[in-house]
Amino acid sequence: MSDRPDLTPPEPEQPSASDVLGAALGGAARRAGLDPADGKSTGRVVWAAIGGVRGILESVLPGLVFVVAWTLTYDPATKDANLPLSLGLSVGLAVVFTAVRLIQRQSAAAAIGGLVATGVAAALSLLTGRGEDNFIPGFITNIAYGSALLISAVIGWSLIGLAVGFLMGEGTAWRRDKRKRRVFFWLAIVWAGLFAARLIVQVPLYFAGDVTALGTLKLIMGLPLFAPLIAVTWLVVRALYPRAAKPSEAASE
Incomplete structure (x- = not known):
């Protein structure tokens, strides 16, 4: 039997599912400008998260144009409107936004995602001939996101916590801190x-078939609610992870 030491290098440790998910969520948050370690002001963070003026236009205008076109062409007698025109204008705007980004060689991921979502919704609505069916993909998205956040909070693996843990370089260590676990639980609940x-x-x-009211409320409950909640989340996370004083600041104290 040989006494020579085993020089075989140990196999690298495989990342856990929580590490992979945290990295994915944290990476997405960082690309959106949501990194608590950057020290940005709350206003700048929210503005970056919604994509600035262009992001607002890309998010709001297709839906707004659909609602306006539907309302203007709505016939109370038949309780119907010019669905192809309304959808065509909405999808056309999404195509223009995506094309402009591609021409300018800018990141078009968000615009392409919006175009795909708008196109799928329009196709479904045209297939059924019902204007309200244009909103079904949005319902599915809300169910998916809300369920994921709620379940993650209930089982103690808040998706907010996983993302922040990756951004702050502590992985899942936040789960050993009762205060952080409680805060991330409630943040996930609020988002859900x-x-x-x-x-x-x-x-x-939707079941009442009130397309105008449905489209209007979708717009109102979109960015106007999303932006403040981003701000609240940012402020809470920054309070959990106060930045260390800079050497120059520490020396002056």
């Missing part, structure tokens, strides 16, 4: 509540 509120308000309008 936003998606649930959209469904509670909008689904009854």
